[in-house]
Amino acid sequence: MFLMGASVSSTESRDVTFSPDDIINEELFKEAAEEYTRTVERLENKYMRPTPGGCCTAAEQRVEDCYQSNPDKTLLCSKLVAEYARCVNNFRLATARREVS
DSSP, X not given: OOOTTOXXXXXXXXXXXXXXXXXXXXXXXXXXXXXXXXXXXXXXXHHSOOOTTOSSHHHHHHHHHHHHHOTTOGGGGHHHHHHHHHHHHXXXXXXXXXXXX
């Protein structure tokens, strides 16, 4: 039994015995940890995989170029921003459809 404030010096030794239940619990823990890892990897692969080259890179570049060319007139870029937002939204919808099927 562990007592608060009690300590074991480095010269003392303790006999530790494991019951069959301890071994079973350890095996169950290892199995659960492995299942958890497999599940996380599966979900990451399904939902969090990076998109090769990104999405809408050309539209994104046009927006960045517009902002750099018009630092004091960012409203001039609103059409490009709307196009970029549409592109991203379409990409999300297409990706979601692929995930469902």
